[in-house]
Amino acid sequence: MSTTYRGARAIDVRGAEGSRATLTEHGAHVVRWVGPDGDERVFTSRAAVLDGARAIRGGIPICFPQFSDLGPCATSHGFARCVRWETKETRDGRCAMTTRATSEEFKAPHETTYEVELLDDGSMRTTLRVRNAGAEAFGFTTALHTYFRVGDAERTRVELGRRGLTYLDNLDGRRAKVDEGDTVVFEGEVDRIYKSAPGTIRIVDEASSNGPRTFHIEKSESFPDAVVWNPWIEKARKMSDFDDDEYREMVCVEVACVDEIVVAPGSTWVGSQTISVSK
Ligand code: TA6
Numbered sequence: 497m498s499t500t501y502r503g504a505r506a507i508d509v510r511g512a513e514g515s516r517a518t519l520t521e522h523g524a525h526v527v528r529w530v531g532p533d534g535d536e537r538v539f540t541s542r543a544a545v546l547d548g549a550r551a552i553r554g555g556i557p558i559c560f561p562q563f564s565d566l567g568p569c570a571t572s573h574g575f576a577r578c579v580r581w582e583t584k585e586t587r588d589g590r591c592a593m594t595t596r597a598t599s600e601e602f603k604a605p606h607e608t609t610y611e612v613e614l615l616d617d618g619s620m621r622t623t624l625r626v627r628n629a630g631a632e633a634f635g636f637t638t639a640l641h642t643y644f645r646v647g648d649a650e651r652t653r654v655e656l657g658r659r660g661l662t663y664l665d666n667l668d669g670r671r672a673k674v675d676e677g678d679t680v681v682f683e684g685e686v687d688r689i690y691k692s693a694p695g696t697i698r699i700v701d702e703a704s705s706n707g708p709r710t711f712h713i714e715k716s717e718s719f720p721d722a723v724v725w726n727p728w729i730e731k732a733r734k735m736s737d738f739d740d741d742e743y744r745e746m747v748c749v750e751v752a753c754v755d756e757i758v759v760a761p762g763s764t765w766v767g768s769q770t771i772s773v774s775k
Contacts, residue, residue: 511614
């Protein structure tokens with residue numbers, strides 16, 4: 497159902513038991529997700545820019561055709577989150593948008609589709625499909641950069657599911673390090689790319705406004721990596737589209753593939769995440 501979100505053209509998706517999600521045509525960007533329990537589950541900044549001039553701060557930015565600077569685009573995380581997508585289909589519990597956008601740096605003919613589904617168990621699945629519409633193979637990197645709403649980042653932990661994972665530390669020149677633990681806590685800025693992360697990652701939101709809850713992220717094998725990020729105080733202050741204290745209200749856990757994916761002519765790459773919540 498067409499709607500607006502803070503003035504931006506958007507689609508409302510209604511799921512079973514009263515769950516709902518809202519995504520803008522700008523960036524095919526999920527800006528809101530409310531569970532059957534009525535709780536907000538994703539974070540979108542109060543200072544987010546929604547006039548199409550830039551990527552929306554929060555929600556689920558689609559990083560394509562690159563994650564961060566891992567690709568040819570000068571724009572961090574690529575252009576997909578900065579262009580208008582076309583709504584292909586919307587019906588109960590589901591919405592699909594598509595784009596064929598290219599840029600000076602990425603001209604490969606493609607059709608990229610993003611599907612948001614609200615499932616009967618109250619979970620949400622988001623799926624990215626990248627089809628090579630040209631005659632030559634092309635490569636890309638990607639992430640679904642989800643901002644999870646939490647009661648207090650200092651009382652939130654990310655349970656990775658395994659000790660000894662290798663991560664690239666963006667706060668230390670992207671050096672490869674081994675995490676001896678299996679849990680990430682937030683006592684300062686965290687910006688880590690966990691390589692070959694387990695298929696299920698949990699976020700324990702101890703201070704959630706309606707009592708402790710846990711997000712369960714199931715990622716497809718085509719998203720082998722997971723990025724954990726919180727900007728903390730200093731970086732929060734430097735972001736004009738993010739209030740100074742909002743670092744407390746969110747943590748990012750992003751399903752990703754930071755090594756180049758190559759798609760042959762006529763082939764389609766598919767990656768998905770399914771997020772559920774337990775109390
Ligand atoms: O996913 C983590 C990260 O790459 C951080 O390094 C930080 O730059 C964040 O993404 C937000 O990037 P953005 O371009 O949306 O400001």
